[in-house]
Amino acid sequence: MLRDIIAKREKALPVSTIGALLKIAEENKKVVSLGPGEPDFNAPKHIIAAAKKALDKGFTHYSPPEGRRDLKEAVIRKLKRDNKIDAKPGNILVTTGSTEGILLTLMCTLDDGEGVLLPDPGFLAYKPTVEVLNGLPIPVPVLEKDNFQYSVDKMRELIIPERTKAIILNTPSNPTGTVFKKKVLEEIADFAVENKLLIISDEAYEKLVYGDARHISMGSLNGMEDYVMTLHSFSKTYAMPGFRVGYAAGPENIIRAMTKAHIFTTLCAPTLSQVAAVAALNGSQEPVRKMAREYDRRRKYIYRRVNEIEGFECVKPEGAFYLFPRFTFRMKSLGFASWLLKHAKVAVMPGTEFGKFGEGYIRFSYATRYDRIVKAMDLVERAVKRIKK
Template sequence: MDLANRVKTITPSSTLAITAKAKDLKSQGYDVIGLGAGEPDFNTPTYIMNAAKKSMDDGMTKYTPAGGVPELKQAIMSKLKTDNDLTYTTDQIIVSTGAKHALYTLFQVLLNTGDEVIVPSPYWVSYPEQVKLAGGKPVYVNALEQSDFKVTPEELEEAITSKTKAVIINSPSNPTGMMYNKEELERLGEICLKHGILIVSDEIYEKLIYTHDAHVSIGALSHPLKEQTVVINGLSKSHAMTGWRIGYAAGPSYIIKAMSTLASHSTSNPTSIAQYAALAAYKTDEDASKMMKKAFAERLDVLYDLIVNIPGITCVKPKGAFYLFPNVEEAIAMNGFEHTDEWVTALLEEEKVALVPGSGFGSPGNVRLSYAASIESLKEAAKRIKRFVVNHQS
């Protein structure tokens, strides 16, 4: 029996693929340094885990409303008001099974066959695949390294057609770590308002910024922009809760209502226990991201200095998230490889360092390195990468 056409166009996640290969080598006894995974290497804070245990003891193990328990929605509303100067009501919030599922559900209720979504490149691997699964068409706008991987208003407007339904803005970005400032968002917002385009603002890395630049949520810039924006966020990165799968979307009530209806027929509801864990995460005064942010900032400085001193590799220093996205085109040519995927595979096989090829992010001349690892591991990884590049010089 043949598979549905909609799944035949999906490209497997390059991040999960390289992580799986690294784990396989590790299981064979090799000393593998994995810099491919997109998650903090810290455990979930104890107070959050204790809240989950208490919720089980209290019997909070039943079905919840499809869009999330009211208490968590209230906590999310408070968070958005305090951190982002955004005011929402409960009917404008949906809790989802991770931020990824919030995006998936949004595109499912938003897109008809042939609708276009502008996807700035480099992009997170799942954006275009989710658009395609909803019957839409991803339209890529290449953001140049010279512009710090940021799309200009002119480039955005040039990509807009009569079929454009939405644009994705991911700041701070996966995989580049870049972020838009207020003025840049205002100019992009003007274009979106002019053409009536929905803004999908993915802000999952907002708590992990290592400069004095402030995170700005585009919906907070004006009421018209808020009415034309869906904010996507969650606790995976900010509270080291990747496995708990709690994310959320905030936006116009008619969109959120449609997302909740769809969720009621797919997931029923996010896991009840994880929701109460998330509630504890947002209701405490403890800043779970503070310790991680300090550690990531130190690792960034160490790894960046080591990577840019490797022959044939250049890199724009990121401001947020926990990735480097260096350009390795010169190193690949110098080493005699045809493309990045081949270079990354050889690096893993020979030096046991796992990176993610940029092809999965729409930027085949780059690789993504996660610095969600110990400084010792990062130093050793850089040492091995440099050895690999030098040994393969032709």
């Protein structure tokens, strides 16, 4: 029997409390789940067809570590057209999902003890990834009173000068559904330049923006090309999370370092998925618009319903597929999520899963069929009426 085989590094990783909740939700067919952050849609048909064809043609081999040439060319065209970012092949690395993009960027830029400013609440991989690399996460509270926009004043208070290397920015944001305004992005850009910080811009939800909101890539702002690593994903835009493919676009020296590290992490993103990704970028974008229209319909509905239920208050989200309401019931986030699962048979994510400033909130995902959302809202409304004030 091996003793003490598990490394301290692993032991320090957080145990995801939601894992257990979601397992219950999956096993109990009566539960309506608004938990997971992945599209309920399958990938569009032409993308599946391209993947099938690629299999038949024998695309079962490794690809160049930096990514297939046809995919990089398609990415360069897309970055110019949609993100107003000028890139050359040396600025691009195809990754195994943007999760690997986050890991590689941090792995190649952070030395021991160096700080990274990151949003709290924010996507749950950021903090553990910084920690596992012996970096210092510096959570920046992202508050409802600021409409969940990043506050540069807060960053100024929290930064450890000389020892902070990067800022993680996520717009549209998980879990709050916030789309960052140009003015806020410009303030962050000035702050980054002033403090010589790399901005890691996670734009996984770039195509899921609604109403008058517009997605702006930090890398498109004047003079920012040397300061930004932009991370993109096929998971949300094209409903391809299981394909595990994304890309990073940034300064050539960082991309070169990441490509070297990538050889030792995953070697290359799955070849089959890269062929499917070319079909996604070069094919019709109508399926993307259609999915976004359906998310928008659900967004309007769930926002209205949640605000009508006494005990919830909510900022109207403008992007991604999440609603992040505050609740006034006398429970903690995790307790309330467990309570909803037990009494309403609805699975949600506790806000604290995304950081300590998520306390008092829960996250509803509307990447679930419309009729299921209607049912979930009826169940939540009925159940919370029973809570004594």
